[in-house]
Amino acid sequence: MKLAYWPGCVSRGFTPELHGSMNLVAPKLDLELVELDRANCCGAGVIAEHNQELADTLNARTFAMAQKVEGAVGMMNICSTCQGAQSEAQQRLDADGEYRDAVNSNLAVESLAYQKHAESEWWNKNFLWLLVEEIGLDKLRSKVVRPLEGLRIAPFYGCYIVRPTKTLGYAAHPERDQYLEYVIEALGAEPVEYAGSHKCCGFPVITMNRTTSLRQAGRHLADAIDAEADCLVTPCPLCHLNLDLQQPAAAQFVERDLDIPVLHLPQMVGLALGIEPKALGMNKHVVKTKSVQRKLAELAAA
Amino acid sequence: MPDYKLKIRRFDPESGESSYWSEYDVEVESERSVLKGILTARDDQDGSIGIRCSCQAAICGSCAVRINGKTALACNTAIGEAQAKAGPGNPIVVEPMNNMPVIKDLIVDMDAVHWKKVQRVVPWLLPEGPPPEREHIVPAESMIDITQSMACIQCGACVGACLALEADPEFVGPAALAKAYRFVGDPRDGQEKERLTDLAEDPHGMYDCTHCFACVEVCPKDVAPMNQIMRLRRRATNDFEIKDRNNGYGHEKAFVNLIEKYGTLHEAQLLPRSFGDGSLIKGQTEPGAVKELIESLPTAIRGLKSGKVSPVKALWHHKLPGQENVKRIFEEIESKDERLELNLYIVEEEPGEEQGAMAEGSQES
Numbered sequence: 001m002k003l004a005y006w007p008g009c010v011s012r013g014f015t016p017e018l019h020g021s022m023n024l025v026a027p028k029l030d031l032e033l034v035e036l037d038r039a040n041c042c043g044a045g046v047i048a049e050h051n052q053e054l055a056d057t058l059n060a061r062t063f064a065m066a067q068k069v070e071g072a073v074g075m076m077n078i079c080s081t082c083q084g085a086q087s088e089a090q091q092r093l094d095a096d097g098e099y100r101d102a103v104n105s106n107l108a109v110e111s112l113a114y115q116k117h118a119e120s121e122w123w124n125k126n127f128l129w130l131l132v133e134e135i136g137l138d139k140l141r142s143k144v145v146r147p148l149e150g151l152r153i154a155p156f157y158g159c160y161i162v163r164p165t166k167t168l169g170y171a172a173h174p175e176r177d178q179y180l181e182y183v184i185e186a187l188g189a190e191p192v193e194y195a196g197s198h199k200c201c202g203f204p205v206i207t208m209n210r211t212t213s214l215r216q217a218g219r220h221l222a223d224a225i226d227a228e229a230d231c232l233v234t235p236c237p238l239c240h241l242n243l244d245l246q247q248p249a250a251a252q253f254v255e256r257d258l259d260i261p262v263l264h265l266p267q268m269v270g271l272a273l274g275i276e277p278k279a280l281g282m283n284k285h286v287v288k289t290k291s292v293q294r295k296l297a298e299l300a301a302a
Numbered sequence: 303m304p305d306y307k308l309k310i311r312r313f314d315p316e317s318g319e320s321s322y323w324s325e326y327d328v329e330v331e332s333e334r335s336v337l338k339g340i341l342t343a344r345d346d347q348d349g350s351i352g353i354r355c356s357c358q359a360a361i362c363g364s365c366a367v368r369i370n371g372k373t374a375l376a377c378n379t380a381i382g383e384a385q386a387k388a389g390p391g392n393p394i395v396v397e398p399m400n401n402m403p404v405i406k407d408l409i410v411d412m413d414a415v416h417w418k419k420v421q422r423v424v425p426w427l428l429p430e431g432p433p434p435e436r437e438h439i440v441p442a443e444s445m446i447d448i449t450q451s452m453a454c455i456q457c458g459a460c461v462g463a464c465l466a467l468e469a470d471p472e473f474v475g476p477a478a479l480a481k482a483y484r485f486v487g488d489p490r491d492g493q494e495k496e497r498l499t500d501l502a503e504d505p506h507g508m509y510d511c512t513h514c515f516a517c518v519e520v521c522p523k524d525v526a527p528m529n530q531i532m533r534l535r536r537r538a539t540n541d542f543e544i545k546d547r548n549n550g551y552g553h554e555k556a557f558v559n560l561i562e563k564y565g566t567l568h569e570a571q572l573l574p575r576s577f578g579d580g581s582l583i584k585g586q587t588e589p590g591a592v593k594e595l596i597e598s599l600p601t602a603i604r605g606l607k608s609g610k611v612s613p614v615k616a617l618w619h620h621k622l623p624g625q626e627n628v629k630r631i632f633e634e635i636e637s638k639d640e641r642l643e644l645n646l647y648i649v650e651e652e653p654g655e656e657q658g659a660m661a662e663g664s665q666e667s
Contacts, residue, residue: 009567014611038624040565045513046557049532050540053642054635058561058628084515092644099644106634110627159465163515200465200514207576208509208548210597215469216512245605284610 001073001134004066005033006124008079009041010237014245017281018237021266022078022127024280028143028273029135033076034069036062042085044238045160045204052092057106059089064104064112067122074123076130078266080236083126084160084168090124091167119172126161128235128265132179137186145274147188150299151292153268154192154229155180156220156243158236159200180233183265187272194227196220201239206246211253217242218254231261231292233268240264245286261289271296303329306381308339309393310351313404321404324348325393332382336394337365339381340408352407360522363457367408368397373463373520376408399462401471415471416458419478423501427485430492440489448487450647451480451530453523460517460527472506476517476527479508483530486537498538502546508534509550524647545579555580562632565622570611573598 011018026033039062041047048055063086066075077083093100094116104113115122125133131140161168162177170176177198181191202216221243224232234240242250244262251258263271267280282289306328313321326343337355344351353376355365360378367376370387376396384394402410429438460476467473474482482501485491501507508531517527535554538544545551556575560568575581577598605611622628 010569013567013569014605016610038622040622040628041561041567043561044557044567045532046554047561049535050554050558051536051635051641052644053638054632056644057631057635061627061631092646095646096644096649099642099649102642106631109630110624159512159514159516163519165519199468200512200516202469202512204513205466205510207553207573208550209470209505212466212470212473212510212512216465219469245608245610246601248604249601281610284608286604286608286610 001030002032002034002069002071003130004069004072004075005035006039006042006062006066006075006077006082007035008077008082008237010241011078015237015240015264017284018078018240018264018266021264021270021275021280024275025266025270025273028270028275029140031076031135034072036065036069036075039065042079042082042089044081045085045088048085048088053103053106055085056089056092057103059086060093060100060103060114061107061110061112062086063090063093063114063124064107066124067115068112073134074125076125076127078127078235078264079238080126080158080161080234081238083124083129084158086124087167087169119169126235128161128179128183129173129176131183131269133173137182140183140269141186144187144272146272146296146300148184148268148272148296149188151189151295152192152228152230153184153189153263154194154224154227154232155184155197156201156224156232156234156236156239156262157198158234158239161235162198180235180265183269184233187268189268189272192224192227192229194220194223194229196223201236201242203238203242206242213242214246214250214253217246218250218258221247221250221258221260222254222256225258225260229260230295231263231289233263233265235265237264247287259287261285261287261292263289263292304332304382305329306339306385307393308336308343309395310340310343310407311395311397312351312407313398314350315404315406324351330381332385333380335377336367336369336379336381336384336396337376339394340376340396352405352409354409361455363455363522366399366457366459366462368395368399368462370395371397373399373459375457375459375522378522399458401462401464401467402458410458410462412458416456416461416475416477419461419475420456420481422474423478423482423485424493424497425478425481425485427488427491428493429490438490444489446648447533447645448484450525450645451484451487451527454480454484454525454527455523457522459520459522460525463516463520465514465516466510466512469512470506470510473510474501474504474507476511476531479511479534480525480527480530482508483534486534494537495542495544498534498542499544499546501534502538502544502548502550505548507548508538509546509548526647549576552576552578552580558632562629563621564619565625565628566619568619570602571619573602 007019043055184191202213206213270280308326328342356362358377365376402415511531553576
């Protein structure tokens with residue numbers, strides 16, 4: 001399957017292990033990724049807050065570049081926040097022809113224009129959605145060479161991929177808020193039920209209200225630990241920043257020890273597809289992932 | 303008529319006991335509401351169930367509860383759909399809203415949280431100058447922008463669902479901030495800047511919203527409180543240049559400036575720029591910025607130690623090929639006299655057709 005691929009900013013910035021692991025996982029799933037190396041930031045909601053036309057133009061630019069990739073069935077992203085910001089822009093662009101023309105006129109100099117299509121013809125999907133809807137869980141299961149049996153994994157979606165359901169295509173795909181559990185199961189692991197799975201990691205206010213932000217991250221991590229999870233998995237690198245990079249700081253805000261690894265979605269998939277943890281960048285986390293690797297090794301030996 | 307099992311969380315303050323569950327089997331037509339189910343259980347089986355309701359038609363906003371974990375008006379949720387969400391064989395779980403103290407069973411204390419917060423934002427018009435002799439006449443189109451926030455029925459569903467409130471009970475919250483925008487956006491109000499400054503400077507004000515969409519998701523009237531909070535921020539930073547102590551202004555400016563310069567986000571510069579006025583050097587001389595920057599240093603060091611961030615990457619960020627195009631887009635759009643906005647609340651979505659009116663931003667930049 002050939003795809004226009006938008007990796008996002010953070011996956012090439014503070015979480016390079018995300019982009020790296022996606023590149024290793026793609027060929028194993030027969031995905032040909034054409035990276036949109038001239039595309040720009042999605043705005044993460046901040047540019048939309050500043051100026052809606054600006055945010056929608058920037059995202060229309062990315063869509064237009066993706067639509068030019070010959071033979072690509074659609075566009076894939078690996079960031080819940082990109083998915084949310086881009087879906088919001090796409091909803092507005094699709095809703096009104098006059099608005100779409102106005103936005104496209106900002107791109108005419110570059111000979112780019114976003115074309116509205118039905119979802120059956122063109123889409124922008126997060127890797128998580130792609131796994132379930134395009135690749136399919138049966139095919140994913142058939143590719144597993146190292147089942148993650150015995151591993152208890154707590155899903156953490158990221159707000160932008162679960163709300164608002166009207167913007168994110170839940171009418172056509174009502175189970176999108178359960179896909180992480182489906183994928184965890186398909187890889188042989190056990191999904192952990194806990195309070196925080198669909199809540200906010202707090203990252204958007206880390207510079208504006210550190211207490212609110214890290215209390216949120218800390219509570220979800222603590223809830224996952226109390227539910228006896230071995231690790232968390234997230235399709236959002238911004239959540240990863242608050243849950244992993246900030247975890248030692250978050251521990252202070254909930255006044256307890258936190259020491260739970262947080263995997264990126266492609267890392268978890270990569271492990272089950274037989275890729276080595278180090279190649280997946282699992283040594284580049286703030287919270288060490290050794291416990292996950294040890295458990296996997298023990299299970300393999302048993 | 304189909305049978306449904308309701309599992310209701312009960313709490314009786316006079317018993318001294320903690321909350322408990324009661325289950326009721328009710329016979330209700332599938333298109334009738336969850337509220338109808340609760341009232342049937344109360345009338346036929348257990349008169350002690352506490353639920354607040356009045357109109358039973360999604361107008362009065364009295365009966366917001368949590369149904370299968372999601373906040374909604376009980377009268378506005380079909381019991382058949384609630385059963386489908388719960389899954390076959392599972393009971394429909396009904397609980398009181400979050401973030402507010404429970405008075406009894408499904409009744410929460412709206413006074414202690416919701417109404418107190420609404421009071422906080424001065425929810426009445428503060429016109430400037432002497433009152434006009436007759437009606438205060440404004441052009442109809444100048445009110446369109448605030449019709450969405452005026453649609454609020456004060457049910458408190460957004461307050462119950464708010465994830466920032468869950469972490470910070472002092473947060474002014476979605477309903478009150480949407481109400482604040484109802485007056486900030488009203489052309490008759492004369493205290494726009496004062497209102498915005500107040501809510502920008504409050505550590506629990508407009509910049510305490512974590513942008514999680516929980517309020518947007520649950521609002522039965524499509525008020526989209528979070529979008530109103532974003533409008534407050536847009537006015538505060540762009541129209542009034544309010545440089546608040548919470549770094550809300552700095553964060554927005556820093557983010558926007560970095561994308562204009564590099565095309566993609568340079569996180570290493572976002573932090574130091576946010577803790578000032580959006581610039582890399584100048585803003586750092588502000589006293590608040592120094593403190594914030596020192597607090598964020600351990601994070602930076604952790605990033606370097608884990609190997610995910612190299613010192614070179616922290617200092618240097620590549621520009622996109624063709625970045626001049628991104629810069630041009632910024633310059634062209636930001637130099638427009640009016641911000642172009644499409645509000646889907648006002649412009650009906652027409653997926654099949656390509657028509658629709660366009661709303662111009664009402665503010666001059």
